[in-house]
Amino acid sequence: MGKITGFLEIDRNERKYAPVAERLKHYREFVIPLSEKDTRDQAARCMNCGIPYCHGTGSVAPGTPGCPVNNQIPDFNDLVYQGNWEEASRNLHSTNNFPEFTGRICPAPCEASCTLNIDDNPVTIKTIECAIVDRAWDNGWLKPEVAPAKTGKKVAIVGSGPAGLAAAQQLARAGHDVHVYEKFAKAGGLLRYGIPDFKMEKHIIDRRVAQMEAEGVTFHYGVHIGGTLQGAIDPRELLNQYDAVALTGGAEAGRDLPIPGRDLDGIHFAMDFLPQQNRRVSSEPLGDVKDILAGGKHVVVIGGGDTGSDCIGTSLRQGAKSVTQLEIMPSPPEHENKGVTWPNWPLKMRTSSSQAEGAIREYAVLTQKFSGVDGKVQKLHCVKVDDKFKPIAGTEFELEAQLVLLAMGFVHPVHEGMLKTLGVDLDQRGNVRANMADYKTSLPNVFSAGDMRRGQSLVVWAIREGRLCARAIDQYLMGTTTLPR
Numbered sequence: 001m002g003k004i005t006g007f008l009e010i011d012r013n014e015r016k017y018a019p020v021a022e023r024l025k026h027y028r029e030f031v032i033p034l035s036e037k038d039t040r041d042q043a044a045r046c047m048n049c050g051i052p053y054c055h056g057t058g059s060v061a062p063g064t065p066g067c068p069v070n071n072q073i074p075d076f077n078d079l080v081y082q083g084n085w086e087e088a089s090r091n092l093h094s095t096n097n098f099p100e101f102t103g104r105i106c107p108a109p110c111e112a113s114c115t116l117n118i119d120d121n122p123v124t125i126k127t128i129e130c131a132i133v134d135r136a137w138d139n140g141w142l143k144p145e146v147a148p149a150k151t152g153k154k155v156a157i158v159g160s161g162p163a164g165l166a167a168a169q170q171l172a173r174a175g176h177d178v179h180v181y182e183k184f185a186k187a188g189g190l191l192r193y194g195i196p197d198f199k200m201e202k203h204i205i206d207r208r209v210a211q212m213e214a215e216g217v218t219f220h221y222g223v224h225i226g227g228t229l230q231g232a233i234d235p236r237e238l239l240n241q242y243d244a245v246a247l248t249g250g251a252e253a254g255r256d257l258p259i260p261g262r263d264l265d266g267i268h269f270a271m272d273f274l275p276q277q278n279r280r281v282s283s284e285p286l287g288d289v290k291d292i293l294a295g296g297k298h299v300v301v302i303g304g305g306d307t308g309s310d311c312i313g314t315s316l317r318q319g320a321k322s323v324t325q326l327e328i329m330p331s332p333p334e335h336e337n338k339g340v341t342w343p344n345w346p347l348k349m350r351t352s353s354s355q356a357e358g359a360i361r362e363y364a365v366l367t368q369k370f371s372g373v374d375g376k377v378q379k380l381h382c383v384k385v386d387d388k389f390k391p392i393a394g395t396e397f398e399l400e401a402q403l404v405l406l407a408m409g410f411v412h413p414v415h416e417g418m419l420k421t422l423g424v425d426l427d428q429r430g431n432v433r434a435n436m437a438d439y440k441t442s443l444p445n446v447f448s449a450g451d452m453r454r455g456q457s458l459v460v461w462a463i464r465e466g467r468l469c470a471r472a473i474d475q476y477l478m479g480t481t482t483l484p485r
Protein backbone atom coordinates (compact mmCIF):
# COMPACT_ATOMS: atom_id res chain seq x y z
CA MET A 1 0.00 0.00 0.00
CA GLY A 2 0.98 3.68 -0.14
CA LYS A 3 2.35 5.07 3.11
CA ILE A 4 0.82 3.30 6.12
CA THR A 5 0.13 6.57 7.92
CA GLY A 6 -0.28 8.63 4.74
CA PHE A 7 -4.03 9.19 5.11
CA LEU A 8 -3.45 10.54 8.63
CA GLU A 9 -0.61 12.88 7.69
CA ILE A 10 -1.50 14.18 4.24
CA ASP A 11 -4.61 16.14 3.26
CA ARG A 12 -6.42 15.68 -0.03
CA ASN A 13 -4.89 18.06 -2.55
CA GLU A 14 -6.73 18.28 -5.87
CA ARG A 15 -5.55 19.79 -9.19
CA LYS A 16 -6.38 23.51 -9.39
CA TYR A 17 -7.88 25.42 -12.29
CA ALA A 18 -6.46 28.50 -14.02
CA PRO A 19 -8.39 31.63 -12.90
CA VAL A 20 -11.76 32.16 -14.59
CA ALA A 21 -10.81 35.48 -16.21
CA GLU A 22 -7.76 33.83 -17.73
CA ARG A 23 -9.33 30.58 -18.96
CA LEU A 24 -12.35 32.29 -20.54
CA LYS A 25 -9.99 33.85 -23.09
CA HIS A 26 -9.28 30.55 -24.82
CA TYR A 27 -10.49 26.99 -25.50
CA ARG A 28 -7.46 25.14 -24.15
CA GLU A 29 -7.44 22.86 -21.09
CA PHE A 30 -7.01 24.83 -17.86
CA VAL A 31 -6.47 22.14 -15.22
CA ILE A 32 -3.05 22.59 -13.60
CA PRO A 33 -1.36 19.21 -12.94
CA LEU A 34 0.11 18.52 -9.51
CA SER A 35 3.90 18.30 -9.21
CA GLU A 36 5.43 14.81 -9.13
CA LYS A 37 6.01 15.09 -5.36
CA ASP A 38 2.44 16.19 -4.71
CA THR A 39 1.04 13.36 -6.86
CA ARG A 40 3.13 10.79 -5.01
CA ASP A 41 1.99 12.29 -1.69
CA GLN A 42 -1.62 11.92 -2.80
CA ALA A 43 -1.02 8.29 -3.81
CA ALA A 44 0.50 7.75 -0.35
CA ARG A 45 -2.94 8.43 1.16
CA CYS A 46 -4.39 5.20 -0.29
CA MET A 47 -5.12 2.69 2.49
CA ASN A 48 -5.21 -0.44 0.28
CA CYS A 49 -8.54 -1.37 1.80
CA GLY A 50 -9.45 -5.00 2.26
CA ILE A 51 -12.50 -4.48 0.07
CA PRO A 52 -11.52 -1.62 -2.24
CA TYR A 53 -14.87 -0.45 -3.57
CA CYS A 54 -13.04 2.15 -5.69
CA HIS A 55 -11.97 -0.39 -8.28
CA GLY A 56 -15.45 -1.72 -8.66
CA THR A 57 -17.03 -5.03 -7.84
CA GLY A 58 -16.47 -6.58 -11.26
CA SER A 59 -20.23 -6.47 -11.76
CA VAL A 60 -21.41 -4.98 -15.02
CA ALA A 61 -24.77 -3.95 -13.59
CA PRO A 62 -25.39 -0.22 -13.86
CA GLY A 63 -25.19 1.67 -10.59
CA THR A 64 -22.63 -0.62 -8.95
CA PRO A 65 -20.07 1.36 -7.00
CA GLY A 66 -16.53 2.07 -8.11
CA CYS A 67 -14.70 2.22 -11.39
CA PRO A 68 -16.62 0.74 -14.35
CA VAL A 69 -13.42 -0.45 -16.08
CA ASN A 70 -12.18 -1.89 -12.77
CA ASN A 71 -8.96 0.08 -12.69
CA GLN A 72 -6.74 -1.56 -10.04
CA ILE A 73 -6.53 1.64 -8.07
CA PRO A 74 -4.76 0.59 -4.84
CA ASP A 75 -2.10 -1.16 -6.96
CA PHE A 76 -1.28 1.82 -9.13
CA ASN A 77 -1.45 4.16 -6.15
CA ASP A 78 1.26 2.10 -4.48
CA LEU A 79 3.39 2.07 -7.65
CA VAL A 80 3.11 5.86 -7.90
CA TYR A 81 3.98 6.27 -4.23
CA GLN A 82 7.09 4.12 -4.87
CA GLY A 83 7.92 6.25 -7.95
CA ASN A 84 7.55 3.28 -10.33
CA TRP A 85 5.56 5.21 -12.93
CA GLU A 86 6.26 2.89 -15.87
CA GLU A 87 4.85 -0.13 -14.03
CA ALA A 88 1.92 2.03 -12.89
CA SER A 89 1.21 2.79 -16.55
CA ARG A 90 1.35 -0.91 -17.48
CA ASN A 91 -1.05 -1.67 -14.66
CA LEU A 92 -3.44 1.13 -15.63
CA HIS A 93 -3.46 0.14 -19.30
CA SER A 94 -4.27 -3.46 -18.39
CA THR A 95 -7.85 -2.34 -17.60
CA ASN A 96 -8.32 0.93 -19.50
CA ASN A 97 -7.35 1.60 -23.13
CA PHE A 98 -7.64 5.36 -22.78
CA PRO A 99 -6.90 6.60 -19.24
CA GLU A 100 -6.00 10.02 -20.64
CA PHE A 101 -9.68 10.43 -21.58
CA THR A 102 -11.06 9.29 -18.24
CA GLY A 103 -8.30 11.08 -16.31
CA ARG A 104 -9.71 14.29 -17.79
CA ILE A 105 -13.46 13.84 -18.07
CA CYS A 106 -14.62 10.93 -15.91
CA PRO A 107 -16.97 11.98 -13.09
CA ALA A 108 -14.90 9.58 -10.95
CA PRO A 109 -17.39 7.24 -9.28
CA CYS A 110 -14.23 5.61 -7.85
CA GLU A 111 -13.70 8.64 -5.60
CA ALA A 112 -17.30 8.53 -4.38
CA SER A 113 -16.70 4.96 -3.21
CA CYS A 114 -13.22 5.53 -1.70
CA THR A 115 -13.22 4.67 2.02
CA LEU A 116 -11.69 8.06 2.77
CA ASN A 117 -14.76 9.64 1.19
CA ILE A 118 -16.71 8.62 4.28
CA ASP A 119 -15.43 11.92 5.67
CA ASP A 120 -15.40 13.79 2.32
CA ASN A 121 -11.70 13.30 1.76
CA PRO A 122 -11.20 10.66 -0.96
CA VAL A 123 -7.90 9.83 -2.63
CA THR A 124 -7.44 11.97 -5.78
CA ILE A 125 -7.73 8.86 -7.96
CA LYS A 126 -8.61 10.63 -11.21
CA THR A 127 -5.70 13.05 -10.82
CA ILE A 128 -3.29 10.17 -10.22
CA GLU A 129 -4.68 8.24 -13.21
CA CYS A 130 -4.18 11.26 -15.45
CA ALA A 131 -0.65 11.87 -14.14
CA ILE A 132 0.35 8.25 -14.84
CA VAL A 133 -0.82 8.24 -18.44
CA ASP A 134 0.38 11.77 -19.26
CA ARG A 135 3.82 10.80 -17.94
CA ALA A 136 3.74 7.59 -19.99
CA TRP A 137 3.07 9.55 -23.19
CA ASP A 138 5.72 12.16 -22.33
CA ASN A 139 8.31 9.43 -21.79
CA GLY A 140 7.47 7.47 -24.93
CA TRP A 141 6.38 4.38 -23.01
CA LEU A 142 3.17 3.95 -25.00
CA LYS A 143 4.12 2.18 -28.21
CA PRO A 144 1.85 0.42 -30.71
CA GLU A 145 1.20 -3.15 -29.57
CA VAL A 146 1.13 -5.00 -32.87
CA ALA A 147 -0.41 -8.49 -32.77
CA PRO A 148 2.26 -11.17 -33.24
CA ALA A 149 0.01 -13.13 -35.64
CA LYS A 150 -2.99 -12.30 -37.81
CA THR A 151 -6.18 -14.37 -37.60
CA GLY A 152 -7.40 -13.68 -41.14
CA LYS A 153 -10.77 -12.50 -39.71
CA LYS A 154 -12.26 -9.13 -40.65
CA VAL A 155 -14.30 -6.98 -38.27
CA ALA A 156 -16.21 -3.76 -39.09
CA ILE A 157 -16.93 -1.23 -36.35
CA VAL A 158 -19.52 1.47 -36.99
CA GLY A 159 -18.75 4.59 -34.96
CA SER A 160 -15.45 5.85 -33.58
CA GLY A 161 -16.51 7.08 -30.13
CA PRO A 162 -14.81 5.64 -27.05
CA ALA A 163 -16.79 2.36 -27.36
CA GLY A 164 -15.79 1.84 -31.00
CA LEU A 165 -12.18 2.87 -30.38
CA ALA A 166 -11.78 0.53 -27.39
CA ALA A 167 -13.34 -2.38 -29.28
CA ALA A 168 -11.17 -1.68 -32.33
CA GLN A 169 -7.94 -1.51 -30.34
CA GLN A 170 -8.65 -4.74 -28.47
CA LEU A 171 -9.63 -6.62 -31.63
CA ALA A 172 -6.57 -5.41 -33.57
CA ARG A 173 -4.32 -6.51 -30.71
CA ALA A 174 -5.99 -9.94 -30.93
CA GLY A 175 -4.85 -10.13 -34.58
CA HIS A 176 -8.05 -9.29 -36.45
CA ASP A 177 -8.24 -6.99 -39.46
CA VAL A 178 -10.30 -4.11 -38.03
CA HIS A 179 -12.05 -1.40 -40.06
CA VAL A 180 -13.72 1.54 -38.30
CA TYR A 181 -16.42 3.43 -40.22
CA GLU A 182 -17.15 7.00 -39.07
CA LYS A 183 -19.62 9.43 -40.62
CA PHE A 184 -17.67 12.49 -39.48
CA ALA A 185 -14.27 13.71 -40.71
CA LYS A 186 -12.34 12.56 -37.66
CA ALA A 187 -12.41 9.89 -34.96
CA GLY A 188 -13.59 10.27 -31.37
CA GLY A 189 -17.39 10.54 -31.39
CA LEU A 190 -18.59 12.79 -28.57
CA LEU A 191 -15.03 13.05 -27.28
CA ARG A 192 -14.21 15.03 -30.41
CA TYR A 193 -17.45 16.76 -31.36
CA GLY A 194 -19.39 17.04 -28.09
CA ILE A 195 -16.94 17.57 -25.25
CA PRO A 196 -15.28 20.98 -25.64
CA ASP A 197 -11.53 21.43 -26.08
CA PHE A 198 -11.31 23.21 -22.74
CA LYS A 199 -12.23 19.89 -21.09
CA MET A 200 -10.13 17.73 -23.41
CA GLU A 201 -7.90 18.95 -26.23
CA LYS A 202 -8.27 16.89 -29.38
CA HIS A 203 -4.58 16.09 -30.02
CA ILE A 204 -5.14 13.64 -27.16
CA ILE A 205 -7.44 11.62 -29.43
CA ASP A 206 -5.16 12.02 -32.46
CA ARG A 207 -2.18 10.34 -30.81
CA ARG A 208 -4.32 7.33 -29.78
CA VAL A 209 -5.67 7.08 -33.32
CA ALA A 210 -2.07 7.12 -34.63
CA GLN A 211 -1.20 4.34 -32.18
CA MET A 212 -4.19 2.31 -33.38
CA GLU A 213 -3.34 2.85 -37.04
CA ALA A 214 0.16 1.53 -36.32
CA GLU A 215 -1.52 -1.50 -34.69
CA GLY A 216 -3.32 -2.17 -37.99
CA VAL A 217 -6.73 -0.48 -37.52
CA THR A 218 -8.04 1.12 -40.72
CA PHE A 219 -10.25 4.21 -40.30
CA HIS A 220 -12.78 5.14 -42.99
CA TYR A 221 -13.96 8.73 -42.41
CA GLY A 222 -16.94 10.50 -43.94
CA VAL A 223 -18.73 7.17 -44.43
CA HIS A 224 -22.28 7.16 -43.12
CA ILE A 225 -23.45 3.57 -42.78
CA GLY A 226 -27.09 3.49 -43.79
CA GLY A 227 -27.06 7.18 -44.70
CA THR A 228 -28.28 8.82 -47.86
CA LEU A 229 -25.43 11.19 -48.71
CA GLN A 230 -22.66 10.47 -51.18
CA GLY A 231 -20.21 7.88 -49.87
CA ALA A 232 -22.80 6.21 -47.65
CA ILE A 233 -22.74 2.41 -47.43
CA ASP A 234 -25.71 0.08 -47.03
CA PRO A 235 -25.15 -1.74 -43.72
CA ARG A 236 -26.07 -5.06 -45.34
CA GLU A 237 -22.90 -4.74 -47.44
CA LEU A 238 -20.87 -4.82 -44.23
CA LEU A 239 -22.52 -8.13 -43.32
CA ASN A 240 -21.30 -9.59 -46.64
CA GLN A 241 -17.78 -8.21 -46.35
CA TYR A 242 -16.97 -8.84 -42.68
CA ASP A 243 -16.94 -11.82 -40.33
CA ALA A 244 -18.43 -9.65 -37.55
CA VAL A 245 -19.85 -6.14 -37.23
CA ALA A 246 -19.98 -4.01 -34.07
CA LEU A 247 -22.55 -1.21 -33.86
CA THR A 248 -21.10 1.54 -31.65
CA GLY A 249 -22.89 4.55 -33.11
CA GLY A 250 -23.87 6.23 -29.82
CA ALA A 251 -27.28 7.55 -28.72
CA GLU A 252 -27.69 10.53 -30.99
CA ALA A 253 -31.43 11.27 -30.86
CA GLY A 254 -31.68 14.39 -28.67
CA ARG A 255 -34.62 14.94 -26.27
CA ASP A 256 -36.76 17.78 -27.61
CA LEU A 257 -39.03 20.29 -25.84
CA PRO A 258 -42.19 20.42 -27.98
CA ILE A 259 -43.84 23.49 -26.45
CA PRO A 260 -45.34 26.59 -28.13
CA GLY A 261 -42.68 28.71 -29.83
CA ARG A 262 -40.23 25.83 -30.27
CA ASP A 263 -39.90 26.66 -33.97
CA LEU A 264 -38.58 30.20 -33.33
CA ASP A 265 -35.13 31.02 -34.63
CA GLY A 266 -32.45 30.85 -31.92
CA ILE A 267 -33.59 27.62 -30.21
CA HIS A 268 -31.17 24.79 -30.86
CA PHE A 269 -30.16 21.37 -29.61
CA ALA A 270 -26.88 21.50 -27.67
CA MET A 271 -25.45 19.08 -30.19
CA ASP A 272 -26.06 21.55 -33.01
CA PHE A 273 -24.13 24.19 -31.05
CA LEU A 274 -21.20 22.39 -29.39
CA PRO A 275 -19.77 20.54 -32.43
CA GLN A 276 -19.59 23.83 -34.34
CA GLN A 277 -17.22 25.32 -31.76
CA ASN A 278 -15.10 22.17 -31.62
CA ARG A 279 -14.79 22.29 -35.40
CA ARG A 280 -13.85 25.99 -35.30
CA VAL A 281 -11.09 25.25 -32.79
CA SER A 282 -9.61 22.55 -35.00
CA SER A 283 -10.21 24.49 -38.25
CA GLU A 284 -12.55 21.81 -39.58
CA PRO A 285 -15.10 23.28 -42.01
CA LEU A 286 -18.60 23.63 -40.52
CA GLY A 287 -20.24 22.48 -43.73
CA ASP A 288 -23.51 23.77 -45.04
CA VAL A 289 -24.92 25.07 -41.73
CA LYS A 290 -25.63 28.48 -40.21
CA ASP A 291 -23.30 29.63 -37.43
CA ILE A 292 -24.84 29.36 -33.96
CA LEU A 293 -23.02 31.80 -31.69
CA ALA A 294 -23.65 33.10 -28.18
CA GLY A 295 -21.61 36.32 -28.37
CA GLY A 296 -23.56 39.39 -27.16
CA LYS A 297 -26.66 37.33 -26.29
CA HIS A 298 -28.53 36.35 -23.17
CA VAL A 299 -28.31 32.56 -23.28
CA VAL A 300 -30.55 30.06 -21.51
CA VAL A 301 -29.42 26.45 -21.27
CA ILE A 302 -32.21 23.98 -20.50
CA GLY A 303 -30.80 20.89 -18.80
CA GLY A 304 -28.40 20.48 -15.91
CA GLY A 305 -25.98 17.70 -16.93
CA ASP A 306 -22.54 17.56 -18.55
CA THR A 307 -23.92 18.74 -21.88
CA GLY A 308 -25.53 21.76 -20.23
CA SER A 309 -22.25 22.63 -18.52
CA ASP A 310 -20.40 22.38 -21.82
CA CYS A 311 -22.92 24.80 -23.35
CA ILE A 312 -22.27 27.24 -20.50
CA GLY A 313 -18.47 27.16 -20.84
CA THR A 314 -18.68 27.50 -24.61
CA SER A 315 -21.22 30.37 -24.48
CA LEU A 316 -19.12 32.29 -21.96
CA ARG A 317 -16.00 31.87 -24.12
CA GLN A 318 -17.96 33.16 -27.10
CA GLY A 319 -18.83 36.30 -25.11
CA ALA A 320 -22.42 35.71 -23.98
CA LYS A 321 -23.96 38.60 -22.03
CA SER A 322 -25.37 36.14 -19.48
CA VAL A 323 -25.93 32.41 -19.19
CA THR A 324 -28.78 30.95 -17.16
CA GLN A 325 -29.14 27.22 -16.68
CA LEU A 326 -32.55 25.75 -15.95
CA GLU A 327 -33.06 22.39 -14.29
CA ILE A 328 -36.46 20.81 -13.73
CA MET A 329 -35.24 18.75 -10.76
CA PRO A 330 -35.20 20.35 -7.30
CA SER A 331 -31.92 21.65 -5.98
CA PRO A 332 -30.01 18.63 -4.56
CA PRO A 333 -28.76 18.62 -0.96
CA GLU A 334 -25.43 20.31 -0.25
CA HIS A 335 -24.14 17.10 1.39
CA GLU A 336 -25.30 13.52 1.08
CA ASN A 337 -26.03 11.23 4.02
CA LYS A 338 -22.93 9.03 3.74
CA GLY A 339 -24.42 6.38 6.01
CA VAL A 340 -27.12 5.82 3.40
CA THR A 341 -25.30 6.46 0.13
CA TRP A 342 -21.65 5.34 0.47
CA PRO A 343 -20.08 3.60 -1.50
CA ASN A 344 -22.64 4.43 -4.20
CA TRP A 345 -22.75 7.55 -6.33
CA PRO A 346 -24.61 10.12 -4.25
CA LEU A 347 -27.05 12.80 -5.31
CA LYS A 348 -25.61 16.09 -4.06
CA MET A 349 -24.93 19.64 -5.21
CA ARG A 350 -22.00 19.67 -7.62
CA THR A 351 -20.62 22.71 -9.39
CA SER A 352 -18.82 22.03 -12.66
CA SER A 353 -15.89 24.18 -13.73
CA SER A 354 -18.13 25.74 -16.40
CA GLN A 355 -20.91 26.54 -13.94
CA ALA A 356 -18.28 28.18 -11.73
CA GLU A 357 -17.33 30.45 -14.63
CA GLY A 358 -20.44 32.53 -14.11
CA ALA A 359 -23.72 30.73 -14.85
CA ILE A 360 -26.92 31.53 -12.98
CA ARG A 361 -28.53 28.22 -11.96
CA GLU A 362 -32.26 27.82 -11.39
CA TYR A 363 -33.80 24.62 -10.06
CA ALA A 364 -37.33 23.19 -10.16
CA VAL A 365 -38.16 25.24 -13.26
CA LEU A 366 -40.41 24.22 -16.15
CA THR A 367 -40.37 26.15 -19.41
CA GLN A 368 -43.94 26.41 -20.71
CA LYS A 369 -43.46 28.39 -23.90
CA PHE A 370 -41.10 30.51 -25.94
CA SER A 371 -42.07 33.85 -27.47
CA GLY A 372 -40.28 36.07 -29.93
CA VAL A 373 -40.25 38.98 -32.32
CA ASP A 374 -39.91 38.64 -36.11
CA GLY A 375 -39.61 34.87 -35.76
CA LYS A 376 -36.65 35.12 -33.37
CA VAL A 377 -36.78 33.94 -29.78
CA GLN A 378 -36.82 36.70 -27.14
CA LYS A 379 -38.31 35.16 -24.01
CA LEU A 380 -38.88 31.97 -22.08
CA HIS A 381 -42.08 31.73 -20.06
CA CYS A 382 -41.34 29.60 -17.01
CA VAL A 383 -42.93 28.39 -13.81
CA LYS A 384 -41.60 26.78 -10.65
CA VAL A 385 -42.65 23.15 -10.09
CA ASP A 386 -43.22 21.01 -7.00
CA ASP A 387 -41.50 17.69 -6.32
CA LYS A 388 -43.93 15.96 -8.69
CA PHE A 389 -43.04 18.45 -11.45
CA LYS A 390 -46.47 20.10 -11.19
CA PRO A 391 -46.51 23.88 -11.85
CA ILE A 392 -46.98 26.00 -8.69
CA ALA A 393 -49.61 28.68 -9.35
CA GLY A 394 -48.36 32.24 -8.96
CA THR A 395 -44.67 31.39 -9.55
CA GLU A 396 -44.67 32.19 -13.27
CA PHE A 397 -41.73 34.27 -14.53
CA GLU A 398 -40.05 35.29 -17.77
CA LEU A 399 -36.44 35.12 -18.88
CA GLU A 400 -34.88 37.09 -21.70
CA ALA A 401 -32.94 35.00 -24.21
CA GLN A 402 -31.71 35.38 -27.76
CA LEU A 403 -30.18 31.91 -27.73
CA VAL A 404 -31.75 28.84 -26.10
CA LEU A 405 -29.81 25.59 -25.95
CA LEU A 406 -31.66 22.33 -25.30
CA ALA A 407 -29.42 20.03 -23.27
CA MET A 408 -31.95 17.60 -21.84
CA GLY A 409 -30.15 14.43 -22.83
CA PHE A 410 -30.66 11.83 -25.51
CA VAL A 411 -33.55 9.46 -25.87
CA HIS A 412 -31.90 6.60 -27.81
CA PRO A 413 -29.84 5.95 -30.96
CA VAL A 414 -31.05 7.23 -34.31
CA HIS A 415 -33.30 4.51 -35.76
CA GLU A 416 -33.60 5.79 -39.32
CA GLY A 417 -30.94 4.44 -41.65
CA MET A 418 -28.57 1.80 -40.30
CA LEU A 419 -30.69 0.25 -37.54
CA LYS A 420 -33.92 0.12 -39.54
CA THR A 421 -32.19 -1.22 -42.64
CA LEU A 422 -30.52 -3.96 -40.65
CA GLY A 423 -33.78 -4.68 -38.83
CA VAL A 424 -31.96 -5.18 -35.56
CA ASP A 425 -34.18 -5.63 -32.45
CA LEU A 426 -34.50 -2.68 -30.06
CA ASP A 427 -35.17 -2.79 -26.32
CA GLN A 428 -38.03 -1.01 -24.53
CA ARG A 429 -36.09 2.24 -24.39
CA GLY A 430 -35.30 2.15 -28.12
CA ASN A 431 -31.65 1.12 -27.72
CA VAL A 432 -30.12 -1.79 -29.64
CA ARG A 433 -31.01 -4.99 -27.81
CA ALA A 434 -27.89 -6.90 -26.74
CA ASN A 435 -26.98 -8.22 -23.31
CA MET A 436 -23.84 -7.56 -21.29
CA ALA A 437 -22.70 -11.18 -21.42
CA ASP A 438 -22.13 -11.63 -25.16
CA TYR A 439 -23.06 -8.20 -26.64
CA LYS A 440 -24.88 -10.03 -29.48
CA THR A 441 -27.77 -8.33 -31.21
CA SER A 442 -30.71 -10.17 -32.75
CA LEU A 443 -28.61 -10.67 -35.92
CA PRO A 444 -26.10 -13.55 -35.94
CA ASN A 445 -22.75 -11.80 -36.45
CA VAL A 446 -23.75 -8.30 -35.31
CA PHE A 447 -22.74 -6.96 -31.89
CA SER A 448 -23.36 -3.64 -30.13
CA ALA A 449 -21.76 -1.63 -27.31
CA GLY A 450 -21.61 1.81 -25.73
CA ASP A 451 -24.41 4.37 -25.80
CA MET A 452 -26.02 2.64 -28.80
CA ARG A 453 -26.65 -0.39 -26.57
CA ARG A 454 -26.99 1.08 -23.06
CA GLY A 455 -28.41 4.53 -23.86
CA GLN A 456 -26.69 7.80 -22.99
CA SER A 457 -24.00 7.17 -20.42
CA LEU A 458 -20.35 7.92 -19.69
CA VAL A 459 -17.04 7.63 -21.50
CA VAL A 460 -15.76 5.13 -18.95
CA TRP A 461 -18.78 2.87 -19.56
CA ALA A 462 -18.27 3.14 -23.33
CA ILE A 463 -14.65 2.00 -22.89
CA ARG A 464 -15.77 -0.86 -20.66
CA GLU A 465 -18.42 -2.01 -23.12
CA GLY A 466 -16.05 -1.66 -26.09
CA ARG A 467 -13.54 -3.92 -24.36
CA LEU A 468 -16.12 -6.52 -23.40
CA CYS A 469 -17.73 -6.42 -26.84
CA ALA A 470 -14.30 -7.04 -28.42
CA ARG A 471 -13.82 -10.02 -26.13
CA ALA A 472 -17.23 -11.39 -27.14
CA ILE A 473 -16.42 -10.93 -30.84
CA ASP A 474 -13.03 -12.63 -30.44
CA GLN A 475 -14.71 -15.53 -28.65
CA TYR A 476 -17.33 -15.77 -31.42
CA LEU A 477 -14.74 -15.70 -34.21
CA MET A 478 -12.08 -17.93 -32.66
CA GLY A 479 -14.05 -20.15 -30.28
CA THR A 480 -11.84 -18.90 -27.46
CA THR A 481 -10.32 -15.60 -26.33
CA THR A 482 -7.41 -14.33 -24.32
CA LEU A 483 -8.60 -10.72 -24.34
CA PRO A 484 -8.97 -9.39 -20.79
CA ARG A 485 -12.30 -8.27 -19.43
Ligand SMILES: Cc1cc2nc3c(=O)[nH]c(=O)nc-3n(C[C@H](O)[C@H](O)[C@H](O)COP(=O)(O)OP(=O)(O)OC[C@H]3O[C@@H](n4cnc5c(N)ncnc54)[C@H](O)[C@@H]3O)c2cc1C
Pocket residue numbers: 105106107158159160161162163164181182183184188189190191194195223224225226227248249250251274306307310417418449450451452456457458459460462
Ligand atom coordinates in the same frame (compact mmCIF):
# COMPACT_ATOMS: atom_id res chain seq x y z
C1 LIG B 1 -21.82 17.37 -24.75
C2 LIG B 1 -21.53 16.10 -24.02
C3 LIG B 1 -20.64 16.11 -22.97
C4 LIG B 1 -20.34 14.94 -22.30
N1 LIG B 1 -19.44 14.99 -21.28
C5 LIG B 1 -19.07 13.84 -20.67
C6 LIG B 1 -18.10 13.86 -19.64
O1 LIG B 1 -17.59 14.92 -19.25
N2 LIG B 1 -17.74 12.67 -19.07
C7 LIG B 1 -18.28 11.48 -19.48
O2 LIG B 1 -17.88 10.43 -18.98
N3 LIG B 1 -19.22 11.44 -20.45
C8 LIG B 1 -19.62 12.59 -21.05
N4 LIG B 1 -20.58 12.56 -22.03
C9 LIG B 1 -21.12 11.24 -22.45
C10 LIG B 1 -20.10 10.49 -23.34
O3 LIG B 1 -19.53 11.39 -24.27
C11 LIG B 1 -20.77 9.33 -24.07
O4 LIG B 1 -21.37 8.49 -23.10
C12 LIG B 1 -19.75 8.51 -24.86
O5 LIG B 1 -19.05 9.31 -25.79
C13 LIG B 1 -20.44 7.36 -25.59
O6 LIG B 1 -19.49 6.72 -26.39
P1 LIG B 1 -19.94 5.86 -27.67
O7 LIG B 1 -18.67 5.39 -28.28
O8 LIG B 1 -20.94 4.85 -27.27
O9 LIG B 1 -20.71 6.88 -28.63
P2 LIG B 1 -20.32 8.28 -29.27
O10 LIG B 1 -19.24 8.96 -28.51
O11 LIG B 1 -21.61 9.00 -29.42
O12 LIG B 1 -19.75 7.92 -30.70
C14 LIG B 1 -20.56 7.39 -31.70
C15 LIG B 1 -19.91 7.62 -33.05
O13 LIG B 1 -20.60 6.87 -34.04
C16 LIG B 1 -20.73 7.65 -35.22
N5 LIG B 1 -21.87 7.10 -35.97
C17 LIG B 1 -23.15 6.99 -35.53
N6 LIG B 1 -23.92 6.41 -36.45
C18 LIG B 1 -23.11 6.16 -37.52
C19 LIG B 1 -23.36 5.59 -38.79
N7 LIG B 1 -24.56 5.13 -39.14
N8 LIG B 1 -22.31 5.50 -39.67
C20 LIG B 1 -21.06 5.94 -39.30
N9 LIG B 1 -20.80 6.50 -38.10
C21 LIG B 1 -21.80 6.60 -37.21
C22 LIG B 1 -20.95 9.04 -34.69
O14 LIG B 1 -20.65 10.02 -35.68
C23 LIG B 1 -19.97 9.07 -33.52
O15 LIG B 1 -18.68 9.49 -33.92
C24 LIG B 1 -20.94 13.72 -22.69
C25 LIG B 1 -21.87 13.71 -23.75
C26 LIG B 1 -22.16 14.90 -24.40
C27 LIG B 1 -23.15 14.89 -25.51
Ligand code: SF4
Pocket residue numbers: 066067068069070071073102103106107108109110111125126129460
Ligand atom coordinates in the same frame (compact mmCIF):
# COMPACT_ATOMS: atom_id res chain seq x y z
S1 SF4 C 1 -11.90 5.64 -15.06
FE1 SF4 C 1 -13.18 7.01 -13.83
S2 SF4 C 1 -13.99 5.67 -12.20
FE2 SF4 C 1 -12.23 4.59 -13.14
S3 SF4 C 1 -10.43 5.18 -11.88
FE3 SF4 C 1 -10.55 6.62 -13.58
S4 SF4 C 1 -11.68 8.37 -12.77
FE4 SF4 C 1 -12.09 6.63 -11.42
